[in-house]
Amino acid sequence: IPLDLLARPMFALSVGTSIISFTAQMMAFVALPFFLQGSLHLSAVETGLLMTPWPLATMFAAPLAGWLSDRYSAGVLGAIGLTVFACGLMALSFLDADATKFDIIWRMAVCGAGFGFFQSPNNRAMLSEAPRERAGAAGGSLGTARVLGQSMGAVVVAFLLSSAPVAGVRHGFQIAAVAALFGAVMSGSRVRRRKAEPEKEIEAV
Template sequence: MIQETDGLPPSRRVWAMAAIAVSITLAVMDSSVANVALPAIASDLKVSPADVVLVVNAYQIATIMSLLPFSSLGEKFGHERVYRAGLAVFTLSSLACALSSSLEMLIVSRVVQGFGAAGLMSVNTALLRFIFPQKQLGRGIGINALVVASASVAGPPIGAAVLAVAPWPWIFAINLPLGVLALILTRFLPYTLRSNRRFDGASAVLSAATFGLLTVGVEQFTHGQSLWIVALFVLGFLICGALLVRRQAGRPAPLLPVDLLRIPVFALSIATSISSFTAQMLALVVIPFLFQHDLGLTAVQTGLLITPWPLVLIVVAPLAGRLSDHINPGLLGGIGLAIMALGLVLMATLPPEPSFVQIGWRMALCGAGFGLFQSPNNRVLLSSAPRERSGGASGMLSTARLLGQTLGATLAGLALGPMLGGHNGASLALALAAGVAGFASLISFSRLAATRRS
């Protein structure tokens, strides 16, 4: 029967969150764990470095294409069903990745793995609304943010550790026992609301085409593809996007949640999320170039100096989640993004020969600011949507994150490229990231007035 109580009992809640933690760790970690293995994969499969990059991009593109369709399926058939199905697909496709004997087979397996990951990410935060009581929702979102942050940091080191003792297929094979464990734990997930409406297959195809064309077009532009080919992708994106919006207009629960975007607090939270992740990705892409090219540091030193950002974020995110149960998330997010913008300004204006301490506390400041923003923003985004539209809100949350990261990577490529780059390209990019973070801070503060009007 449908769960009518406010959250799960505490004992079952622990096991449900264990299922969430293990499975979302796998999905987030696999977006970056293969990066360090690309040279080994290229050598083993006898392909060029340019071609092997598709192993990473195929996963990302498949994920962003299918987030909104899977969130809509979650609202119709139950979030926990979509979650289990996504986890099963992810686990089986991990085995296919490990057994791949050609680049083509590996890319197809990674596409399927990306679809499985989208099944997890699309309804992940929606499930939190049924696992935790409303008064503790911020705590649950804080824990989830901690898991996501930890997984995003853990990918490259875990990949390097596996490659030190085993060949590259084991990077994907380690998902199997953890995936099976998570599948067993999903029996503790709550039974969620179902909708009687029909699934809109045509809108699902248009949604996948819209976000797929946008992502591929951005990727082609970043890699120096001719402008007319990029223009074709952009034109396709605009056409499919216009058809999608037109088809969704007036529907009571559209796949593209235009109904939720009419809620001012929700729309402002989406805009804040896209802007903040743009700033974060832009900074994290260019900082290694700043350290190694401009400051002459080694790769090992670069890795150690980047660490304060995620480490402080991991500490601050769950604390911010608890605070958001008592303090307006718009205020917390605005303050956090202002702190992040200050940290980025200080990074852009480093002295010519900075000490490790001078770099480390600036990186920590950036991580603290982003951590103070992320959990409260996710809380207000999820709680501002009606309970029966939790799937749409969850899908938009993940879509906003991936869109922001894609835009940030594109801006980083422009800043470091021959058109805008140069000797101070990394510093200029950090200044731009600070400006984007400051803009996101203003959007977050504007939610205070929107909340009062609501």
């Protein structure tokens, strides 16, 4: 655990935001098959195809967000991305047994676009906050945050499904949406902290 890097507020906020976002992502990924196969009675192939809009949207949103991160604050871009992500997750929670495939596709695309728009700027912010000689530790933190968040998301959904097999899926989407919104607030807080840092440096001089 790179404690020296986590002592940097901007790095710690980026890691925390990453953990929360991957928690929300995995909650949705684990809950979706139960809804698609359990409630809509779709086959495994149909379920897989209906989940592809998410990574496809991420694939297109991530490069755009990476390009914008050279011009705008990662805190702002991350907050926008996670807010869109939360809206997509909340929209998924309103699906019912009468949902059409189009209803599922556009919601998945919104989730993927929001998540992709957040991920690239956040990763860039994490790596840029670390000194060059600690680049390896910063890169390792990316993987640790991802796995920790995904593990937490899977555990939460497993608990929800064991407690309420039917309503657990809907609650999983709702909790994931709240987590994504909390991550958006954390991401946005980096903007204010970033503005405060130059002021402290001036006072110190």
